[in-house]
Amino acid sequence: MRGMRDSCIPDSGKAGRTVSYVSFLSMPPLSMPLLIVCMAAILFFPAAQAAESGPGQEPSHVDSPVVDSSVRYDISVHIDPVERTLRGRSVITANTREELTLVIGRRFEVLKALVDDEQIGSSATFGAMRGWRIRGEEKLPRRIEIEWQGELSPLDTSLDHRQTLGQNQPVSGESGTFLPDSSGWYPYLAGKLASYDLSMELPSGQRGLVAGGLMEESESPQGYRARFEFPAPTGGIDLMAGPYIIETRTIRSAGGKPIVLRTYFHREVADLAGEYLDSVKGYIDLYESWIGAYPFTEFSIVSSPTPTGFGMPTLTYLGLEVLRLPFIRATSLGHEVLHNWWGNGVYPDYAKGNWSEGLTTFMADYAYKERESDAAAREMRQGWLRDFAALSPSQYAPLMSFTSRTHGASQIVGYNKAAMVFLMLRDLLGRETFDRALQTFWREQRFRVASWEDLQRAFETASGRNLRVFFDQWLTRPGAPSVRLTEAVRVKAEGESHHVSVTLEQPEPAYRLSVPIAIRTRQGEKIHTVDLENTRQVFSIETGAPPLEVILDPDLRLFRHLMPQEATPILRQVMVNKTTVTVLLPESGPARNAAEVLSTRLQHRAPKLTPGTDNMPATPTLVIGLQDQVDAWLARHELRRPEDIKGKGSAQAWTMRLSDGTTLAVISARDIESLTALTRPLPHYGRQSYVVFEGAKAVSRGTWPTRPQAVKLD
Numbered sequence: 253m254r255g256m257r258d259s260c261i262p263d264s265g266k267a268g269r270t271v272s273y274v275s276f277l278s279m280p281p282l283s284m285p286l287l288i289v290c291m292a293a294i295l296f297f298p299a300a301q302a303a304e305s306g307p308g309q310e311p312s313h314v315d316s317p318v319v320d321s322s323v324r325y326d327i328s329v330h331i332d333p334v335e336r337t338l339r340g341r342s343v344i345t346a347n348t349r350e351e352l353t354l355v356i357g358r359r360f361e362v363l364k365a366l367v368d369d370e371q372i373g374s375s376a377t378f379g380a381m382r383g384w385r386i387r388g389e390e391k392l393p394r395r396i397e398i399e400w401q402g403e404l405s406p407l408d409t410s411l412d413h414r415q416t417l418g419q420n421q422p423v424s425g426e427s428g429t430f431l432p433d434s435s436g437w438y439p440y441l442a443g444k445l446a447s448y449d450l451s452m453e454l455p456s457g458q459r460g461l462v463a464g465g466l467m468e469e470s471e472s473p474q475g476y477r478a479r480f481e482f483p484a485p486t487g488g489i490d491l492m493a494g495p496y497i498i499e500t501r502t503i504r505s506a507g508g509k510p511i512v513l514r515t516y517f518h519r520e521v522a523d524l525a526g527e528y529l530d531s532v533k534g535y536i537d538l539y540e541s542w543i544g545a546y547p548f549t550e551f552s553i554v555s556s557p558t559p560t561g562f563g564m565p566t567l568t569y570l571g572l573e574v575l576r577l578p579f580i581r582a583t584s585l586g587h588e589v590l591h592n593w594w595g596n597g598v599y600p601d602y603a604k605g606n607w608s609e610g611l612t613t614f615m616a617d618y619a620y621k622e623r624e625s626d627a628a629a630r631e632m633r634q635g636w637l638r639d640f641a642a643l644s645p646s647q648y649a650p651l652m653s654f655t656s657r658t659h660g661a662s663q664i665v666g667y668n669k670a671a672m673v674f675l676m677l678r679d680l681l682g683r684e685t686f687d688r689a690l691q692t693f694w695r696e697q698r699f700r701v702a703s704w705e706d707l708q709r710a711f712e713t714a715s716g717r718n719l720r721v722f723f724d725q726w727l728t729r730p731g732a733p734s735v736r737l738t739e740a741v742r743v744k745a746e747g748e749s750h751h752v753s754v755t756l757e758q759p760e761p762a763y764r765l766s767v768p769i770a771i772r773t774r775q776g777e778k779i780h781t782v783d784l785e786n787t788r789q790v791f792s793i794e795t796g797a798p799p800l801e802v803i804l805d806p807d808l809r810l811f812r813h814l815m816p817q818e819a820t821p822i823l824r825q826v827m828v829n830k831t832t833v834t835v836l837l838p839e840s841g842p843a844r845n846a847a848e849v850l851s852t853r854l855q856h857r858a859p860k861l862t863p864g865t866d867n868m869p870a871t872p873t874l875v876i877g878l879q880d881q882v883d884a885w886l887a888r889h890e891l892r893r894p895e896d897i898k899g900k901g902s903a904q905a906w907t908m909r910l911s912d913g914t915t916l917a918v919i920s921a922r923d924i925e926s927l928t929a930l931t932r933p934l935p936h937y938g939r940q941s942y943v944v945f946e947g948a949k950a951v952s953r954g955t956w957p958t959r960p961q962a963v964k965l966d
């Protein structure tokens with residue numbers, strides 16, 4: 253069954269495709285900037301199915317006539333959002349002799365089902381799906397004809413993003429229809445990629461779409477009709493409809509072919525269409541010149557009545573409220589557009605790890621920070637390393653095992669660590685070689701399934717270097733290197749030449765690393781890169797002037813464990829670290845309830861409780877209480893409120909690192925009302941060391957200062 257968009261359970265019935273979700277799980281009050289990430293669907297992709305067009309053949313291409321998928325769906329559907337009904341007919345053509353499994357959602361009534369003009373046999377049900385086994389057959393092509401109808405669930409606009417994702421039901425209403433592929437709203441062959449041709453009929457005033465090229469469209473008082481074609485083999489079909497106002501703009505791709513950009517917007521956001529179309533054009537231009545021609549003929553931005561958001565080939569579906577957020581155009585939109593190259597243009601080999609989120613994060617979210625300023629890019633790297641420092645060792649999954657985002661920890665590895673691996677690779681090979689490798693990778697792998705190994709090969713060919721050790725250690729080793737600057741000594745100067753001897757150490761087994769070392773002299777700071785490959789190594793570095801200070805990786809370009817002074821504790825630590833225990837100081841009543849709700853919201857799980865009277869636990873600890881209770885608890889442990897936030901606001905949350913290295917996060921509220929007011933906003937401030945609230949509004953926040961690993965020589 254399929255329907256595992258955001259879970260890690262392999263999905264036996266589903267061929268590969270990236271559906272990426274813009275996540276609003278951590279959406280702050282609307283005025284706050286934040287990092288929004290999308291989420292790739294977990295789609296089981298048997299390696300044997302890779303590159304259906306076969307070696308040596310032209311890879312299938314949506315705008316090219318030479319497309320040969322072994323399975324094709326010709327679907328026509330009629331949807332009535334007021335009656336919430338769907339009626340459909342599909343003819344499936346399969347050019348494959350193997351046994352097949354036909355699947356459809358159980359909620360639908362099958363009116364007719366013929367396999368090569370014979371009645372289909374009996375079905376079996378599993379979960380919300382019904383399936384038929386269809387015997388292998390020598391004679392090709394095989395033809396399956398099926399008609400079905402059924403009722404759709406009512407659209408519930410009160411659902412939040414997480415609930416919308418979890419729902420997996422076809423929903424419909426006048427303000428919007430969303431038929432997720434995973435709901436089985438149309439019959440499909442399990443585990444097969446397929447091209448499709450889909451016609452839809454909707455009542456007058458409604459418009460809809462699926463991924464692909466819009467081939468025909470008509471509107472009359474009788475209703476709206478549109479036909480879409482997706483000629484490349486793809487993994488599934490999501491259908492969206494609503495009372496949309498469509499804006500269209502045609503741009504020219506790098507190769508001169510037209511690309512049609514559209515917005516399908518509700519009236520409430522129709523005025524945003526122009527700027528969204530401008531932004532999409534900008535992103536397509538950027539990635540065409542960086543990677544290669546846009547692989548499709550269209551891109552649409554579609555508004556959703558629920559606060560959800562995701563991206564698929566040729567479109568992104570974003571909540572009305574989300575579209576209004578000013579930073580969406582500057583960040584998430586570009587990320588989703590880039591997935592048309594990485595994820596939906598080249599498919600990751602999910603069985604061998606998903607590289608597409610890391611590469612997309614690197615070339616979208618991170619690239620935009622680099623364009624903004626060096627400081628903004630450094631801040632993003634620091635955020636990644638701090639987030640990683642917040643994990644417990646049990647959460648250090650190797651990058652290779654990342655398939656899709658299921659929780660905070662998998663994002664920290666699958667998106668952030670992976671993006672940083674690409675950064676280190678670019679630092680190693682140089683920007684020009686790095687980009688050339690990606691361009692070749694794109695040319696060769698377009699509409700094929702590619703693995704990390706294919707990427708490695710592309711970088712090796714472009715650079716002429718053997719990158720086995722680099723890829724092996726970053727993909728297969730869990731965790732991160734710990735590099736310590738243990739000694740730096742000025743070596744006696746000879747004439748004009750000055751040297752400093754620098755000792756670096758790392759635990760067994762050693763990583764092989766290019767470590768940036770900054771040497772400060774009176775003339776300024778200069779970065780030297782040394783190759784560390786042993787557990788202890790001494791480097792002699794020549795400096796033009798007398799060295800004054802040696803600093804390890806001051807720009808944080810190396811993926812590594814930050815030392816305690818480099819990683820000030822942040823609130824996220826007690827939110828994502830699975831070993832976190834919680835102390836709820838109110839013992840009963842409404843304050844206790846409020847504290848419990850807050851801790852559950854922060855950790856996305858029921859709190860692991862420990863009594864407030866116990867000794868300080870040796871694991872990350874979250875303490876929640878009213879002001880007096882918190883003061884008493886702090887006094888008992890000989891701790892104090894930080895001076896910077898003392899007495900401020902109606903509530904405060906802050907982190908502290910204890911002398912044994914344990915991270916503590918304390919939430920203190922003046923009264924029950926102030927405590928309750930934190931439930932919604934506080935989870936969005938995980939990147940902070942402290943936040944002061946006045947009611948539900950954060951009035952002050954920040955991170956405690958950090959110190960790099962450095963040795964002063966004077």
Ligand SMILES: [Zn+2]
Binds near residue numbers: 272290587591609612
């Ligand atoms: Zn993504």
